[in-house]
């Protein structure tokens with residue numbers, strides 16, 4: 001996430017002050033780490049972050065989900081050649097793997113729960129009712145976003161802040177289609193922030 005979008009995202013989190021935060025699509029854990037730092041400033045240790053992702057099980061067969069270029073293909077790609085040497089050749093560390101993200105978030109090990117698997121299998125097992133904020137940024141296909149939103153909207157608290165990333169994304173048009181469809185179907189409210197975050201509310 002670029003600086004200005006990250007800043008807009010953290011502003012939304014700091015205004016909502018969620019104690020229970022769910023992120024679908026953790027990737028390398030950068031947003032997770034920043035969110036945990038912020039929630040730690042607000043609540044001390046009294047918060048919980050849950051993150052769902054395929055982690056290293058993301059394979060080229062999932063490319064219809066339009067994940068970041070870094071993990072599309074068989075080896076993680078870096079624009080910085082030094083990162084390629086360090087992570088791919090020396091450390092042989094896949095930065096979006098479950099172990100790597102767990103290590104990156106270990107400062108908050110008592111607050112963080114990471115769940116590996118396809119959201120179409122893992123999300124139905126999650127207690128959606130307890131979250132104050134849900135950030136939808138996993139698979140970007142219409143099928144996946146639609147599945148997640150239908151489930152979230154049917155179960156979440158009425159004051160839960162549901163935020164979907166990459167609304168209006170040039171390549172991932174399924175995100176906008178899924179958001180627009182549920183908003184119109186269930187007569188919900190839609191607000192767009194920073195040109196990319198869609199907030200859905202009742």
Ligand SMILES: C[S@@+](CC[C@H](N)C(=O)[O-])C[C@H]1O[C@@H](n2cnc3c(N)ncnc32)[C@H](O)[C@@H]1O
Pocket residue numbers: 001023024025026027028029030031032052053054055058062065067068096117118119120137138139140144
């Ligand atoms: C755009 S990245 C998430 C970025 C992260 N939210 C951030 O701000 O740093 C999308 C992530 O969704 C994951 N993903 C894609 N399809 C998925 C699926 N069907 N179930 C679970 N995770 C999925 C990918 O593995 C990838 O890590």
